[in-house]
Amino acid sequence: MTTHDSDARRRLIDYISADAVFHGDFTLTSGKKATYYVDLRKVSLDHRVAPLIGQVMLDVIADIPDVAAVGGLTMGADPIASAILHQGAARGLAYDAFVVRKEPKDHGRGKQVEGPELAGKRVIVLEDTSTTGGSPIKAIEALRKVGAEVVAVAVVVDRATGAREIIEAEGVPYLYAIGLEDLGLA
Numbered sequence: 003m004t005t006h007d008s009d010a011r012r013r014l015i016d017y018i019s020a021d022a023v024f025h026g027d028f029t030l031t032s033g034k035k036a037t038y039y040v041d042l043r044k045v046s047l048d049h050r051v052a053p054l055i056g057q058v059m060l061d062v063i064a065d066i067p068d069v070a071a072v073g074g075l076t077m078g079a080d081p082i083a084s085a086i087l088h089q090g091a092a093r094g095l096a097y098d099a100f101v102v103r104k105e106p107k108d109h110g111r112g113k114q115v116e117g118p119e120l121a122g123k124r125v126i127v128l129e130d131t132s133t134t135g136g137s138p139i140k141a142i143e144a145l146r147k148v149g150a151e152v153v154a155v156a157v158v159v160d161r162a163t164g165a166r167e168i169i170e171a172e173g174v175p176y177l178y179a180i181g182l183e184d185l186g187l188a
Contacts, residue, residue, distance in 0.1 A: 010057040015184050017051045018042070018159065023185060032134045032163070038187055040159050042130035046081035055082060055158060056089030058179045062156050063126055069153065070123035073100035075137040078130040082158060086128070100125070102141040114144045121149030127174075129157045135165035142172060159185070 021044050028039040045051040059082060063069065073083040083099035090097040100117030107113055127141045138155045145152050155169045160178035169176045182188040 014054040056085030071098040074128040075141045079128040082128045131159040132165035135168035
């Protein structure tokens, strides 16, 4: 979790609360039932909110040295990686982005990880919101296969449903920008 309580973070929390939190009866990817659902694609692809996500996530990952690239399993991670790439460039930071396909391509070069060459590079796996940790774990496995060093998983909204423990059990630090308490859901 971040100790930064920037204006960007407060504005991001407001947008997520207003536009990305849905109340009702939902079944999550894990099969668990929930009384609310956080759909970050409602805001991560919004022109007003994407820059805030980039700014806030840059703050979350700022203390991790020598990171070459950020990304994760398509599609939740894609707009987050793009936001970090653009906001980072605006700050003079050189974060490239990558995309991890759910499965390797069955044509062309058969790649599962798209983007810059990552062998020997320090990378951060991103996720918009993580429930089970399954998507980041899948990304970590694919990245390790291509020789990348995964130095952290960074999530925009942590649901406090066990993802952190699963990712940390893989030996990867777990960071997040916004918790359920920030959204009044704890």
